[in-house]
Amino acid sequence: MATEYGLTAIGNAIVDVLAHATDDFILSQAQKGMNPNTMNLIGAERAVELYDLMEQATEMSGGSAGNTMACFASFGGKGAYIGKVADDQLGRIFAHDTRAIGVHFDSLPLIGGAPTAQCLILVTPDAQRTMNTFLGACTQLTEQDVDETLIANSQVTYLEGYLFDEPKAKAAFFRAADLVRKHNRKLALTLSDPFCVVRYREEFKNLVQNHIDILFANEAELKELTEMSDLDKAIESIRNKCDIVAVTLGSQGSVIVTKDETIHVKAISPKELVDTTGAGDSYAAGFLFGYTEGKSLAECGRLGSLAASEVISHMGPRPLVPLKSLL
Amino acid sequence: MATEYGLTAIGNAIVDVLAHATDDFILSQAQKGMNPNTMNLIGAERAVELYDLMEQATEMSGGSAGNTMACFASFGGKGAYIGKVADDQLGRIFAHDTRAIGVHFDSLPLIGGAPTAQCLILVTPDAQRTMNTFLGACTQLTEQDVDETLIANSQVTYLEGYLFDEPKAKAAFFRAADLVRKHNRKLALTLSDPFCVVRYREEFKNLVQNHIDILFANEAELKELTEMSDLDKAIESIRNKCDIVAVTLGSQGSVIVTKDETIHVKAISPKELVDTTGAGDSYAAGFLFGYTEGKSLAECGRLGSLAASEVISHMGPRPLVPLKSLL
Numbered sequence: 114m115a116t117e118y119g120l121t122a123i124g125n126a127i128v129d130v131l132a133h134a135t136d137d138f139i140l141s142q143a144q145k146g147m148n149p150n151t152m153n154l155i156g157a158e159r160a161v162e163l164y165d166l167m168e169q170a171t172e173m174s175g176g177s178a179g180n181t182m183a184c185f186a187s188f189g190g191k192g193a194y195i196g197k198v199a200d201d202q203l204g205r206i207f208a209h210d211t212r213a214i215g216v217h218f219d220s221l222p223l224i225g226g227a228p229t230a231q232c233l234i235l236v237t238p239d240a241q242r243t244m245n246t247f248l249g250a251c252t253q254l255t256e257q258d259v260d261e262t263l264i265a266n267s268q269v270t271y272l273e274g275y276l277f278d279e280p281k282a283k284a285a286f287f288r289a290a291d292l293v294r295k296h297n298r299k300l301a302l303t304l305s306d307p308f309c310v311v312r313y314r315e316e317f318k319n320l321v322q323n324h325i326d327i328l329f330a331n332e333a334e335l336k337e338l339t340e341m342s343d344l345d346k347a348i349e350s351i352r353n354k355c356d357i358v359a360v361t362l363g364s365q366g367s368v369i370v371t372k373d374e375t376i377h378v379k380a381i382s383p384k385e386l387v388d389t390t391g392a393g394d395s396y397a398a399g400f401l402f403g404y405t406e407g408k409s410l411a412e413c414g415r416l417g418s419l420a421a422s423e424v425i426s427h428m429g430p431r432p433l434v435p436l437k438s439l440l
Numbered sequence: 441m442a443t444e445y446g447l448t449a450i451g452n453a454i455v456d457v458l459a460h461a462t463d464d465f466i467l468s469q470a471q472k473g474m475n476p477n478t479m480n481l482i483g484a485e486r487a488v489e490l491y492d493l494m495e496q497a498t499e500m501s502g503g504s505a506g507n508t509m510a511c512f513a514s515f516g517g518k519g520a521y522i523g524k525v526a527d528d529q530l531g532r533i534f535a536h537d538t539r540a541i542g543v544h545f546d547s548l549p550l551i552g553g554a555p556t557a558q559c560l561i562l563v564t565p566d567a568q569r570t571m572n573t574f575l576g577a578c579t580q581l582t583e584q585d586v587d588e589t590l591i592a593n594s595q596v597t598y599l600e601g602y603l604f605d606e607p608k609a610k611a612a613f614f615r616a617a618d619l620v621r622k623h624n625r626k627l628a629l630t631l632s633d634p635f636c637v638v639r640y641r642e643e644f645k646n647l648v649q650n651h652i653d654i655l656f657a658n659e660a661e662l663k664e665l666t667e668m669s670d671l672d673k674a675i676e677s678i679r680n681k682c683d684i685v686a687v688t689l690g691s692q693g694s695v696i697v698t699k700d701e702t703i704h705v706k707a708i709s710p711k712e713l714v715d716t717t718g719a720g721d722s723y724a725a726g727f728l729f730g731y732t733e734g735k736s737l738a739e740c741g742r743l744g745s746l747a748a749s750e751v752i753s754h755m756g757p758r759p760l761v762p763l764k765s766l767l
Contacts, residue, residue: 130533132540169510169537169758172499183496202529202555210496213459228529431496 116298118217119190119405121267123259123289124178125251125275125282126196126220127230128203131390131428132170134235139243152244152306154278160247163233173429174210175232177273177305180391180430184398184420186215187436190405193217193263197254203229204250210431220258223250234390236428242390252279256288264289265296268405269327271397274305277313290324301327303397304334311337327357327404329397335360348375359414361396366418369410378414383426391430395420399436443625445544446517446732448594450586450616451505452578452602452609453523453547454557455530458717458755459497461562466570479571479633481605482560487574490560499530500756501537502559504600504632507718507757511725511747513542514763517732520544520590524581530556531577537758547585550577561717563755569717579606583615591616592623595732596654598724601632604640617651628654630724631661638664654684654731656724662687675702686741688723693745696737705741710753718757722747726763
């Protein structure tokens with residue numbers, strides 16, 4: 114049956130606050146629990162404290178699955194997004210940017226509660242990003258926000274592992290998974306972050322084996338999930354657990370793994386490597402755009418590489434040029 | 441007498457919302473009163489309407505004099521800023537960015553009134569910017585916000601012509617001018633925008649002749665002020681009205697005019713011309729940094745060109761690399 118949407122994504126709706134930082138600064142924050150190059154959850158007080166220490170910043174709409182949807186739409190794909198912002202200035206920015214690029218977004222904003230989520234992103238000279246997320250309104254994403262009509266009308270529903278960090282959002286995650294099965298659609302998951310995998314390893318293992326059709330993971334996440342320090346062994350361990358697994362390897366490209374195939378995909382070098390924020394999100398978008406258009410897995414991977422090469426060539430997690438212009 | 445600050449600036453404290461736009465889109469908004477490549481004042485309703493029509497955007501702290509202070513501090517200059525934000529998310533962004541680059545900023549935010557000002561900036565393929573400003577909290581900048589201690593302790597006080605657009609801000613402007621005279625400091629003014637000059641021509645003429653030590657204007661603004669369509673005649677007409685006049689000429693550089701001298705300064709080509717937002721603001725910053733450091737007028741102009749070349753090489757009105765690293 115034809116669907117109205119290629120992709121519906123559910124995630125934490127976040128506005129990014131991006132600034133440059135030195136390696137020394139990142140090191141100085143280790144005592145506050147900051148892990149370099151990963152996503153760190155922080156509370157409201159710590160968010161104020163850290164922001165005060167940051168250099169002048171740029172604000173851009175972000176959120177892992179939100180970035181994926183923006184890239185998917187930028188390729189020309191039709192899609193929808195489900196996520197919870199607050200009824201505040203940052204929430205209006207997120208909603209504007211998501212709709213402006215052509216993504217259907219009508220999740221009700223939270224009124225009178227926590228503010229819209231912010232991610233304080235520190236970009237170091239090596240172009241790596243250390244994320245510090247205050248979830249704010251995202252903690253109030255609930256099962257009621259999961260619109261069955263959207264999922265029924267999407268070829269693929271895409272979930273971010275980050276949703277597991279809040280009980281209500283996690284319930285929304287499973288509600289979405291149930292609806293995907295009910296309507297006989299495909300379910301995709303990104304493991305999001307190695308520390309996120311550590312926090313929920315057993316549940317993710319169970320999910321991947323029993324519910325997920327397409328899994329996205331980077332090398333560190335896959336190794337954490339499989340508890341194997343050797344990449345090849347980790348790949349063999351996941352091969353039969355899930356129809357399609359796409360493992361991103363940074364400048365080494367990606368590997369797409371199915372029961373019968375192992376496809377190596379080259380990375381595409383960016384004009385200039387500036388900020389890796391959104392690299393994985395954009396790869397997933399390119400891959401899923403190809404997938405929903407019926408392309409070969411190798412071509413899906415190539416589209417992932419293409420999207421990532423644009424996004425890492427500038428500050429911020431979403432493309433600055435229409436990705437369809439690069440096709 | 442030595443001063444604590446080189447420069448104190450007073451202006452409309454604004455967060456920029458920057459997006460790309462086509463020439464056709466700008467043309468389509470002419471019926472709504474949008475003049476291309478200038479600053480258009482808009483109300484709250486029109487701001488919502490226009491934002492809905494804009495592409496996905498990036499938010500960065502802006503405001504003409506705010507940009508000038510950010511550049512001045514980026515050169516290593518010590519300065520202060522006076523302007524009115526609201527006690528909201530955008531106001532906290534403006535305050536953070538201003539302080540983070542080292543500018544003293546302690547103007548009290550407006551509580552319970554209009555939101556922080558926003559400027560919806562449309563950047564066309566020719567890198568020109570069309571600005572649409574909703575002044576919000578800026579309309580409540582008053583004489584009480586003009587801190588005499590700051591002005592007494594600054595070599596130069598810098599005012600933006602845009603302040604004339606609101607009666608209270610205009611009163612603050614004249615209060616600052618009086619304090620500069622009282623403390624025997626220097627007063628600098630930017631004419632801001634050709635339409636702004638048209639709105640207040642006679643008052644600006646009087647100001648320039650009787651109060652201003654250093655005047656900044658671009659070609660269009662100078663022609664409007666002097667009501668002369670020939671640049672050379674306009675320059676001769678202004679020569680004896682003000683100690684120093686710096687006229688910016690885009691890619692043609694600038695001309696610095698005093699009673700006895702006419703100094704032509706070359707532009708410095710940017711790596712890539714992306715967005716001219718903030719070009720004039722950054723030129724004034726470089727010029728005034730040189731001036732407060734006791735440099736020759738030619739060198740002041742060169743520093744202006746240097747700052748502008750950095751700012752126009754990327755989206756957004758403030759430098760992305762420390763300007764002192766370019767010295």
